Amino acid sequence: MRVSLLCALSAGAMASLFVFSAAADSVRIGLISEITGPNAEAGSYTVNGARLAVDAVNKKGGILGKQIELVIEDNQSTNPGTVLAFSKLGGNTDIPAIIGPIRSTQVQAASPTIQKAGIPVMIGGTDPSLTHVNNPWVFRCRPNDTFSSRVIADFGVTKLKLKKWAIVHSTDAFGSGGQKALVDALKTLGVEPVLIQGYTNNSQDFTPVVLAIKKSGADVIGTYMTNSQDLGIFAKQLRQLGVAATWVGSPSIVTDTAMKLAGESLHGTYGIADFNPDANAEAKIFATAYRAKYNLEPDVYSSWAYDALNVIAAAMNAAKSTKPDDVRKAILGLKNWKGVEGNYTFDENGDGLRGYNIVKNEGGKVKFVEHINVDK
Amino acid sequence: MDALANNFQVLFQGLALGSIYALVALGFVLIIRATNVVNFAQGDFAMLGAYLMVAFMVSAGLPYWLSFLLALVGMGLFGLVFNYGVYYPLRHRGFLPVIISTLGASIFLQNTVLAIFGAQPKRLDNVVAGGIQIGSVFLDSQYLVILAVTMVMVAFQYFFFEHTMLGKKLQATSQDKDMARLLGIPVALMIAITFVYSSALGGLAGVLVGPVLFVSIGMGSIIALKAFAATIIGGFGDVKGAIVGGLFIGVIESFAAFYISVPYKDAYAFLMLFLVLVFRPQGFFGERVSEKA
Numbered sequence: 001m002r003v004s005l006l007c008a009l010s011a012g013a014m015a016s017l018f019v020f021s022a023a024a025d026s027v028r029i030g031l032i033s034e035i036t037g038p039n040a041e042a043g044s045y046t047v048n049g050a051r052l053a054v055d056a057v058n059k060k061g062g063i064l065g066k067q068i069e070l071v072i073e074d075n076q077s078t079n080p081g082t083v084l085a086f087s088k089l090g091g092n093t094d095i096p097a098i099i100g101p102i103r104s105t106q107v108q109a110a111s112p113t114i115q116k117a118g119i120p121v122m123i124g125g126t127d128p129s130l131t132h133v134n135n136p137w138v139f140r141c142r143p144n145d146t147f148s149s150r151v152i153a154d155f156g157v158t159k160l161k162l163k164k165w166a167i168v169h170s171t172d173a174f175g176s177g178g179q180k181a182l183v184d185a186l187k188t189l190g191v192e193p194v195l196i197q198g199y200t201n202n203s204q205d206f207t208p209v210v211l212a213i214k215k216s217g218a219d220v221i222g223t224y225m226t227n228s229q230d231l232g233i234f235a236k237q238l239r240q241l242g243v244a245a246t247w248v249g250s251p252s253i254v255t256d257t258a259m260k261l262a263g264e265s266l267h268g269t270y271g272i273a274d275f276n277p278d279a280n281a282e283a284k285i286f287a288t289a290y291r292a293k294y295n296l297e298p299d300v301y302s303s304w305a306y307d308a309l310n311v312i313a314a315a316m317n318a319a320k321s322t323k324p325d326d327v328r329k330a331i332l333g334l335k336n337w338k339g340v341e342g343n344y345t346f347d348e349n350g351d352g353l354r355g356y357n358i359v360k361n362e363g364g365k366v367k368f369v370e371h372i373n374v375d376k
Numbered sequence: 377m378d379a380l381a382n383n384f385q386v387l388f389q390g391l392a393l394g395s396i397y398a399l400v401a402l403g404f405v406l407i408i409r410a411t412n413v414v415n416f417a418q419g420d421f422a423m424l425g426a427y428l429m430v431a432f433m434v435s436a437g438l439p440y441w442l443s444f445l446l447a448l449v450g451m452g453l454f455g456l457v458f459n460y461g462v463y464y465p466l467r468h469r470g471f472l473p474v475i476i477s478t479l480g481a482s483i484f485l486q487n488t489v490l491a492i493f494g495a496q497p498k499r500l501d502n503v504v505a506g507g508i509q510i511g512s513v514f515l516d517s518q519y520l521v522i523l524a525v526t527m528v529m530v531a532f533q534y535f536f537f538e539h540t541m542l543g544k545k546l547q548a549t550s551q552d553k554d555m556a557r558l559l560g561i562p563v564a565l566m567i568a569i570t571f572v573y574s575s576a577l578g579g580l581a582g583v584l585v586g587p588v589l590f591v592s593i594g595m596g597s598i599i600a601l602k603a604f605a606a607t608i609i610g611g612f613g614d615v616k617g618a619i620v621g622g623l624f625i626g627v628i629e630s631f632a633a634f635y636i637s638v639p640y641k642d643a644y645a646f647l648m649l650f651l652v653l654v655f656r657p658q659g660f661f662g663e664r665v666s667e668k669a
Contacts, residue, residue, distance in 0.1 A: 038495075171639045198639045202598050204589050207389045208634040208641075211382050229497050229590045240507065240514045241385070257496045261590050 026069040027062065027322060029054075029312060030089040030098035031305070037077025042102070042301045046124075047072060048294050049302030050099060052286070053309035055293075063316045068309075075101060079109035086110045090117025096322040097121070099308045102142075102301060104130060111135055119324045120315075120331060122308035131349040137324075139331055139350040141308045142274050142300075142341060149181035150374040151272050151356040152248050156220050157189045159358075159370075162246060166195040166218035168209060168234070170226040178224030178250055194218050201227050206234040210241045223249040232261035239265040246270070254359055254366050267363055272356040274341050275303040278368040279357045286340045300341075307339040311352070342371060381512045386634045387627065392519035392588075394626020395526035396422075399581035400603035401610070401618035402533070403574040408613045409550035410570040411463060413474040417482040418578055419600025425451050425579025426586040426595065427489050430498045440503060447583055448576050455575025459568045467567075486593050497592035500583075518587045525584060529577070530619055537615075546570060602629075605649045611662025620660055624648070 031050050034043030054068045062068055073089050075081040082101055089095050090113060100107055100114070102124030114121045115135050123130060128144040156162050165186060169179035179196065186193060195216035197209050213221065221238075225231045231252055238247075247269040252258055254271035277287035277298055286306055290298040314337060316322050319330035334352075337344040344352040355373035359366045400422055407415045428450045432443035462481045466473045508515040537543040548556045549566040557563050582596070589595055603618075606625050610617020625645045633641040652659060 200639055200642060202594065203638075203641060204393055204598065205389050205630065205633075207386060207630070208638050211385065211634065212638075229592055232497075232499075232590055233588070240516060242512065242514070261497060261499050263499070 025066050027064070027066045027316070028069045028071050028092075028095050029309065030092075030095045031070055031072045032075050032082060032085040032089065032098060032100050033072065033305075034077040034101070034103075035072065035074035037075075037081075039077040039103070043074075043077070045296075045299060045301035046099075046102065046305045048290070048296070049298070049305035050309050052290055052293060052302070053306045053313075056289070057310065057313045063313050064320065064322070068313065071095060075106060079106055082106040082110045083113050086113040086117060086121075090114070090119065095119070096316070096324065097312045097327060099305055099312070100138075101125065102304065107138070111138065114138060120312070120327050122311065124304045124308070131351050136328065136350075139311070139346060139352060141304050141311060141339070141344070141352055143353040143356055144351055145177070146181060147354050147374055148250055148272055148356060149178055150185045151358070151372045152222050152250070153182060153185035153189055153191075154372055154374060155270065155272075155358050156222065156246070156248050157186065157191055160220065160246060160248075162220035163191055164217060164219045165191060165193040166197065166213045166216055166221045166245070167193050167223070168197050168199070168213070168221060169224040170230065171198045171200050172226055174226055175224045182222050182224070193222075199230070201230060203230055204233070206230075206237045207241070209234065210237050210243060213238070213245070214241065214243055218245055220246045220248065223247065223253065225249065225252055228252060228255060228258040228261055231258045232265075235262040235265040235269075248272075248358075254361065259361065259364060259366075263364070266361050269361050270369070271359055271361070271366075273300070273359050273366070274353070274356055275300040276357040276359055276366065276368045279371055280338070280340075280342070282338050283340045303340045307341055307344070310339065311337065311344060342373070345375070378512070382634070385513050386630050388513070388515060388519065390627035390630030391623060392516075392522050392626070393630070394623035395522050396581050396585045396599060396622075397603045397606045397626055398619045398622025399526060399529065399577055399584075400599050401606040401622045402529075402615065403577045403581075404603060404607045405610075405613055405615055405618040406570050406574045406577075408607070409615075410546070410567050411467070411474070413463075413471055413478070414604070415574070416475065416478040416600075417458070417462070417485060418574070419596030419598075419603065420482045420485040421451065421454075421575050421578025421596070422582030422585070422599055423591075423593065423596030424454065424485060424489065425582035426500065426591040427493060427498075427582075428579065429500060429583045429586055430493070430591050433500070434498065444583060448579055451579030452572045452576045454579075455572035456568060458575060459571035463567070463571065464564070482597075486596075490593050495593070497590045500586035500591055502587045516588070518584070522584045522588075525580070529580070533615065542569070602626075602645050605645050609649055609652045609659055611659030614659065614661040617659055617661040624660075 033046045034040055054070050058067050073085040075085045089098055097120045100121045100123045104125030104127035107123045107125040107130050114137050121137055122139050122141050124142050126142055126145050128146045131138055131140050167179055167182055169175040195218055197212055249271045251273055254273050259266055277283055287298050315327050315330035319326040332346050335345050342353050342355050346352045354375035355371055357371050358369040360369050403418050425447055428447040429443055432438045432446050462477050466477050502518040503521050504517045507517045537547055545561045546566050548561055549563050553563050602625055606621035607618055610621025628648055629641055629644045632644040
């Protein structure tokens with residue numbers, strides 16, 4: 001009780017500090033992120049990324065000749081906290097744009113509040129529906145989930161020339177959604193999977209799955225696995241039982257935890273990632289600056305916020321205005337705008353990216369292979 | 377030939393996981409016999425044991441056997457604390473308060489470990505790296521260790537309960553507390569010893585299975601659910617039953633997953649539980665419920 005009271009007080013103090021330091025000659029951009037609560041670690045990376053972009057833009061002259069000031073609001077890693085934060089910042093008329101959360105569920109909860117505020121909000125949640133609810137103010141700075149399966153299929157079939165697919169997926173919403181999308185994506189490339197194998201999260205033993213793959217004679221495995229433990233156990237048993245097939249996995253395959261757990265059994269596998277420090281020139285500049293400033297390895301939590309702030313600045317400078325309607329039009333007008341996560345072209349729904357980086361696990365290190373865009 | 381190899385592989389995995397269920401089920405049964413209550417934190421004993429192993433071996437960098445020993449001693453001590461903190465104060469309050477108390481302990485344990493170690497699962501290495509390759513069958517070294525240790529523990533348990541004075545006193549306590557008390561057996565001490573032993577046993581299961589399932593907050597609950605089903609299938613409160621029940625569930629779910637369907641793997645254990653309850657309610661080795669009452 002006392003702790004939460006203290007948090008509330010200090011958050012309040014922080015907010016009022018920002019209010020008093022607001023100078024008339026600055027542009028104030030809101031950032032709603034997970035400063036406290038279970039996801040506070042990720043939230044701190046998001047703040048890092050946004051701050052780095054603020055520094056970069058300010059050095060280049062800021063927005064319309066004014067310096068950017070970041071107004072940070074904590075959402076306590078919760079949905080109600082997010083709604084509250086949006087009503088607070090959204091009701092503040094001198095904040096013309098907000099960078100919102102990376103969690104889909106939080107964005108979903110705050111969507112009506114965003115609509116009421118009527119200012120552009122950049123989001124990082126990847127649930128496809130978030131930009132399909134007739135809310136003109138939501139813009140996504142990451143590729144949504146419908147693109148991941150198309151990239152996996154495209155890379156395996158077109159680039160690696162592998163046609164005998166086994167799909168292994170968790171039976172939860174994420175896994176079965178991914179499985180269906182991957183089957184569809186393969187079908188458009190003329191490939192029918194030789195095996196589709198589901199499993200429930202927290203399976204202790206993947207021997208039956210591995211034996212089924214062995215029997216199917218698949219030469220490539222596409223996976224949508226939710227938990228890193230499952231991924232680790234599967235990887236270990238797959239290699240132990242002598243299956244050498246190529247493996248292209250959804251982003252969980254290149255997470256730090258999964259790679260630590262599975263160790264060498266994941267070496268040589270491919271995965272997709274929306275951020276990689278070597279993917280393009282912007283990513284390299286970002287990664288170098290990030291490491292220099294924070295002495296940390298940059299990740300998706302920081303990269304998307306960096307892009308989001310830069311997109312806002314670019315749009316405002318292009319529109320020569322900070323009025324919501326002008327900024328919205330300018331964001332939709334960005335064509336092939338070069339960001340850290342890829343080239344942004346916002347469609348009428350507000351989705352900016354349609355591609356992923358293919359990465360390879362080479363001896364426990366994530367190496368960039370290529371960037372695949374599927375917006376054809 | 378290939379089919380034979382596959383069947384052998386599936387049997388091997390099933391027996392190894394079944395052994396883990398059996399070890400945890402054994403812990404359940406000993407506490408049921410001594411106190412007449414189900415300890416819902418039994419699975420968390422396994423989780424805690426595995427995390428102690430991570431703390432000693434990975435964080436502190438101690439050698440395997442020393443960490444192993446420290447983890448088991450640590451779990452034994454924890455059993456003592458558990459006895460005096462969770463069971464002892466409520467021992468005269470009947471069945472329900474104690475069960476709720478163990479449930480509370482389970483939640484407390486999981487959250488404490490979460491606060492200390494964080495949500496990311498941890499890795500433990502096999503005792504001996506690698507395994508044995510026979511044709512297309514691969515026997516993972518850790519699974520072999522699990523099978524061997526379980527056999528040793530079963531033999532030890534038999535010797536301990538049937539051929540030592542302490543074991544006989546423990547048995548007497550579990551059979552009739554009042555009679556045991558009249559015979560001069562310190563019942564409270566015997567129950568405390570049971571908790572120490574059960575906790576170490578649970579911890580042992582966790583340490584053994586850590587390299588296979590990885591060490592995570594939820595690992596205990598998953599094992600405990602199956603182990604609990606094993607306890608009932610084997611005969612509620614029967615030592616032989618716990619071991620046979622555990623192995624039975626491990627093997628059945630392994631084969632059913634291979635031959636029928638993987639996503640329904642968890643359902644088979646409970647389907648078996650259902651069938652046993654319908655056709656043999658007292659379990660494989662249990663006494664009839666009417667006799668117990």
